[in-house]
Amino acid sequence: MSYDVIIGLEVHVQLQTQTKIFCGCSTAFNPDQPNVQTCPVCLGLPGALPVLNRHAMRLAVKTALGLGCQIAKFTKWDRKQYFYPDLPKGYQISQYDLPFSFDGHVDVDTGSGEPRRVRILRAHLEEDAGKNVHDESGRGRDSQVDLNRAGTPLVEIVTQPDLRTAAEARTFLQAMHSLLTFLEVSDCNMQEGSLRCDANVNLHVHQPDGSKVATPIVEVKNINSFRFTEQAILHEVDRQWELFQKTGKTIKDAPKTTRGFDPDRGVTTPMREKEEAADYRYFPDPDLVPVTFTDADIEAIRSEMCETPVSRRARFLGEYQLSAYDADVILDQGRAVADYFETVAKGSGDPKQAANWVTQDVLRELKERRLTLDAFSINADVLMSLLKRVSDKQLTIKSAREVFLLLLEQAEEHAPSTVRIDAIIAEKGLALVQDTGAMETAIAAVLARNAKAVADFKSGKQAAVGALIGQVMKELKGADAAVVREKIIAALS
Amino acid sequence: MGLSDLSASELLDQLQSGAVSSREVTQACLAAITVQDTAVHAFLHVDAADALQQAAAIDERRVRGESLGLLAGLPVALKDVLCQQGQPATCASKMLSGFIPPYDAHVVTKLKQADAVLLGRTNMDEFAMGSSSENSAFGVTRNPWDLSRIPGGSSSGSAAAVAARMTPVSLGSDTGGSIRQPAGLCGIVGMKPTYGRISRYGLIAYASSLDQIGPFGTDVRSVATVLEAISGHDPRDSTSVNQPVPEYSKSVDQPLTGLKIGIVPEHFSAGLDTEIAAAVKSAIDVYRSLGAEVREVALPHAKYCIATYYLIACSEASSNLSRYDGIHYGHRATSFKNLNEMYAASRGEGFGAEVKRRIMLGTYALSTGYYDQYYVKALKVRRLIRQDFDAAFQQVDVIAGPVTPTAAFAIGEKANDPLAMYLSDIYTISANLAGLPAISLPCGFTTGGLPIGLQLQGRPFDEDRVLRAARMYEATTDWHTRRPNG
Ligand SMILES: [Zn+2]
Numbered sequence: 011m012s013y014d015v016i017i018g019l020e021v022h023v024q025l026q027t028q029t030k031i032f033c034g035c036s037t038a039f040n041p042d043q044p045n046v047q048t049c050p051v052c053l054g055l056p057g058a059l060p061v062l063n064r065h066a067m068r069l070a071v072k073t074a075l076g077l078g079c080q081i082a083k084f085t086k087w088d089r090k091q092y093f094y095p096d097l098p099k100g101y102q103i104s105q106y107d108l109p110f111s112f113d114g115h116v117d118v119d120t121g122s123g124e125p126r127r128v129r130i131l132r133a134h135l136e137e138d139a140g141k142n143v144h145d146e147s148g149r150g151r152d153s154q155v156d157l158n159r160a161g162t163p164l165v166e167i168v169t170q171p172d173l174r175t176a177a178e179a180r181t182f183l184q185a186m187h188s189l190l191t192f193l194e195v196s197d198c199n200m201q202e203g204s205l206r207c208d209a210n211v212n213l214h215v216h217q218p219d220g221s222k223v224a225t226p227i228v229e230v231k232n233i234n235s236f237r238f239t240e241q242a243i244l245h246e247v248d249r250q251w252e253l254f255q256k257t258g259k260t261i262k263d264a265p266k267t268t269r270g271f272d273p274d275r276g277v278t279t280p281m282r283e284k285e286e287a288a289d290y291r292y293f294p295d296p297d298l299v300p301v302t303f304t305d306a307d308i309e310a311i312r313s314e315m316c317e318t319p320v321s322r323r324a325r326f327l328g329e330y331q332l333s334a335y336d337a338d339v340i341l342d343q344g345r346a347v348a349d350y351f352e353t354v355a356k357g358s359g360d361p362k363q364a365a366n367w368v369t370q371d372v373l374r375e376l377k378e379r380r381l382t383l384d385a386f387s388i389n390a391d392v393l394m395s396l397l398k399r400v401s402d403k404q405l406t407i408k409s410a411r412e413v414f415l416l417l418l419e420q421a422e423e424h425a426p427s428t429v430r431i432d433a434i435i436a437e438k439g440l441a442l443v444q445d446t447g448a449m450e451t452a453i454a455a456v457l458a459r460n461a462k463a464v465a466d467f468k469s470g471k472q473a474a475v476g477a478l479i480g481q482v483m484k485e486l487k488g489a490d491a492a493v494v495r496e497k498i499i500a501a502l503s
Numbered sequence: 504m505g506l507s508d509l510s511a512s513e514l515l516d517q518l519q520s521g522a523v524s525s526r527e528v529t530q531a532c533l534a535a536i537t538v539q540d541t542a543v544h545a546f547l548h549v550d551a552a553d554a555l556q557q558a559a560a561i562d563e564r565r566v567r568g569e570s571l572g573l574l575a576g577l578p579v580a581l582k583d584v585l586c587q588q589g590q591p592a593t594c595a596s597k598m599l600s601g602f603i604p605p606y607d608a609h610v611v612t613k614l615k616q617a618d619a620v621l622l623g624r625t626n627m628d629e630f631a632m633g634s635s636s637e638n639s640a641f642g643v644t645r646n647p648w649d650l651s652r653i654p655g656g657s658s659s660g661s662a663a664a665v666a667a668r669m670t671p672v673s674l675g676s677d678t679g680g681s682i683r684q685p686a687g688l689c690g691i692v693g694m695k696p697t698y699g700r701i702s703r704y705g706l707i708a709y710a711s712s713l714d715q716i717g718p719f720g721t722d723v724r725s726v727a728t729v730l731e732a733i734s735g736h737d738p739r740d741s742t743s744v745n746q747p748v749p750e751y752s753k754s755v756d757q758p759l760t761g762l763k764i765g766i767v768p769e770h771f772s773a774g775l776d777t778e779i780a781a782a783v784k785s786a787i788d789v790y791r792s793l794g795a796e797v798r799e800v801a802l803p804h805a806k807y808c809i810a811t812y813y814l815i816a817c818s819e820a821s822s823n824l825s826r827y828d829g830i831h832y833g834h835r836a837t838s839f840k841n842l843n844e845m846y847a848a849s850r851g852e853g854f855g856a857e858v859k860r861r862i863m864l865g866t867y868a869l870s871t872g873y874y875d876q877y878y879v880k881a882l883k884v885r886r887l888i889r890q891d892f893d894a895a896f897q898q899v900d901v902i903a904g905p906v907t908p909t910a911a912f913a914i915g916e917k918a919n920d921p922l923a924m925y926l927s928d929i930y931t932i933s934a935n936l937a938g939l940p941a942i943s944l945p946c947g948f949t950t951g952g953l954p955i956g957l958q959l960q961g962r963p964f965d966e967d968r969v970l971r972a973a974r975m976y977e978a979t980t981d982w983h984t985r986r987p988n989g
Contacts, residue, residue: 050604050606053831054826054831055586055604055605055606055832056586056592056594056599056602056604056707056708056826057586057592057604057608057703057704057705057706057707057708058606058704058705059703059739059741060741061739061740061741062741089822091822091825091869093825093828093846095828095830095842098826098830098831099825099826100822100824100825100826100827100828101822101825155830155831289870289871291821291822291866291869291870291874292869293818293822293869293874293878296710296712296742296819297708297711297741297742298741299741299742
């Protein structure tokens with residue numbers, strides 16, 4: 011018997027607003043000072059009322075547009091009701107039957123050529139809960155509640171069960187991360203819980219008669235890293251397969267259960283089941299008014315969106331003729347590096363060279379210096395000027411690297427600039443020889459001195475030209491080898 | 504004539520002219536409270552020192568010639584459902600016993616901006632659920648006209664305090680009649696404005712889509728003045744409507760010409776006390792004599808209003824009251840073994856019987872499998888009720904009728920019969936469901952000497968016309984000048 015793995019994900023993304031979704035409190039991550047970023051609204055005090063943060067709504071719409079979703083013309087807020095200490099009102103303001111967006115898709119590279127299309131069922135906006143802090147000393151002290159996080163805007167993205175392997179799930183999350191950081195809707199900081207995911211996993215077991223039997227669905231909740239997602243699913247697949255072989259239980263025999271992932275042991279473990287099936291008693295929140303969008307509203311938001319990483323990748327491959335490898339290296343670094351590359355590529359007129367420099371020289375220096383791009387002293391315009399001198403044949407690549415390193419070394423005294431580039435070129439005598447008279451004189455002299463090599467070349471030994479080029483180059487500091495080669499061949503034919 | 508014989512608008516004139524100081528007025532109120540409130544029990548909390556301090560500060564500013572707000576120096580009592588920073592707000596519930604809000608409700612801010620003196624906090628039915636004050640966790644409020652009777656509710660203390668002249672004006676909240684019904688039973692004026700007219704920020708919610716704050720006073724002018732001071736858009740309440748606020752206090756005395764009054768025949772059918780029917784009918788005759796045209800209008804869905812109201816109000820209440828879980832503030836049980844027991848014990852001990860009944864009713868109505876047949880259907884009927892009113896207001900300017908089916912009943916009479924109690928809101932509930940402004944004003948007395956109220960309902964945001972129509976009647980009658988024990 012064999013089986014298919016069926017995976018659907020629910021991804022929770024904290025939006026990067028300055029303030030919470032229904033009040034003016036800061037959303038900064040601040041676990042060391044509990045309950046300081048709170049007010050009557052997010053504390054759920056009697057009489058306090060929520061007011062929608064319009065910016066959160068815009069970021070949510072951007073997120074959905076990036077996922078190719080439809081935006082609802084009319085959306086409303088519903089209360090999801092349950093008791094839990096981190097939920098101060100006894101309900102979470104969320105969206106139930108009319109989410110603000112639905113029907114999108116993300117194409118995931120499966121490594122096998124054909125991408126996997128993961129359909130997005132819906133994306134809705136809601137408020138995050140606070141955090142329960144339990145005594146871990148074992149002394150049984152009271153648990154405490156920190157409501158700094160309560161009311162942080164959260165988009166919940168629900169996929170169809172379209173993923174087929176743990177690796178695909180991981181790739182999907184990476185694509186999501188790339189998209190959301192590119193769109194600058196979330197910092198997706200997984201350590202701080204800005205991106206969390208629940209995975210719904212089960213197996214479709216092939217039967218001898220050709221039919222398939224589904225195992226009970228398990229939801230693994232609150233996974234906070236790409237790697238853990240992959241590990242949790244892998245473990246869950248093995249566990250469900252073993253269990254099915256042992257018990258034969260199918261989706262008809264057992265309800266959906268929830269499990270947590272223990273990263274230390276690499277296993278999923280059962281979570282305490284609620285005593286009775288949860289009935290969230292959703293109903294429209296009477297404290298909030300519905301939100302309506304016109305086509306013009308949606309287009310206005312779309313027009314302020316940057317290109318998605320997927321479409322940018324396609325453009326890098328087409329417009330700039332980059333290799334898939336280079337394009338991915340650049341895009342994986344995020345939007346700032348991609349913008350930097352594009353500025354250099356367009357300005358220098360040599361995208362391939364620009365990609366080499368960004369993926370090698372720039373990223374190497376950033377790594378060594380532990381810098382982010384915005385703190386890097388050679389901005390895109392300066393690198394563009396440098397590479398322009400190479401493509402204009404004023405400088406060799408080798409000399410350009412020397413200038414690049416000198417710019418960095420001297421960055422503290424002299425901010426790197428086009429003027430600095432030219433100063434270094436002059437100082438070090440790196441300017442490429444443009445004087446064809448001088449070059450021709452030198453070539454003539456070298457040819458005269460090397461009768462044997464000349465004879466070899468004429469008798470068909472192409473390699474002989476190498477030695478001749480070397481000697482001309484030695485006489486002319488800063489000459490372009492390709493030009494010298496051309497001229498020697500012309501002189502000899 | 505003592506200070507407590509004056510209406511708020513008369514007091515404001517005297518305060519402004521310097522004939523009396525705010526300190527004197529406040530002192531007179533505090534003295535009246537001392538004398539009368541042992542019997543009436545309208546107040547849950549009075550911070551006399553704080554009130555006198557506020558009064559003194561306003562007097563000083565007046566002496567310095569500073570420009571002062573619309574209610575400068577006037578004492579105002581607040582229903583215990585409105586948050587005032589630093590003063591207890593219990594909603595007459597054990598659940599919130601000891602809770603002191605760290606912020607001001609929007610109306611409290613508005614009252615402070617108007618330089619009113621915040622006098623104290625008044626008793627009510629627990630979490631505004633009830634029509635008699637018998638649901639207060641802190642004892643019943645008595646009707647100043649007959650201490651063996653209820654004052655109405657849920658804004659029981661706010662109405663009784665004005666009726667007994669312990670404060671010239673007060674604020675209440677009205678979800679199904681909780682201002683108009685006690686105003687009617689206490690022989691004073693009480694108004695529920697249009698939903699959205701006054702910010703609910705800081706009003707401890709019972710049923711969010713129905714709750715509105717409104718004023719009580721001894722006459723229409725006073726109510727108009729307080730309404731003007733507390734109305735207006737507030738960005739902190741998403742359901743607050745951004746509409747200009749007319750100067751009600753200036754226009755209230757202008758009579759309306761060509762006024763068209765609607766009456767609903769069903770209002771006068773079975774269930775209405777004959778003395779009340781007679782008083783309301785003669786009030787309508789007064790309008791005829793003032794030149795108003797009276798015609799019948801139909802409100803065909805009005806008969807569903809009680810069922811619709813209890814489904815919507817209880818559903819919302821079951822959710823709004825979820826926050827009282829013993830975790831963050833309010834009552835927490837002392838004996839429990841785990842989290843669920845802590846919730847159950849804290850809520851079981853903290854809430855009274857009627858609150859529990861409504862939470863259970865609402866929880867049931869919102870449950871999977873019942874939601875569509877109860878809550879969703881109630882919303883549909885609510886729309887039909889609103890449409891009935893829209894159609895009626897094509898033909899008439901205001902709809903006149905009774906406030907309550909009977910005059911004030913005896914304490915304990917309906918305490919064990921919730922359905923009979925619910926029926927006391929039969930004439931007031933539809934204005935909440937439709938979001939309309941409505942006022943209750945005195946229009947007579949029973950042979951037993953109990954007040955009878957007249958209700959006028961108007962178009963959304965047409966408070967000005969409702970107030971002027973009420974004042975027209977009041978100006979030709981003297982019911983509002985009568986007072987208990989007088
Ligand atoms: Zn807050």
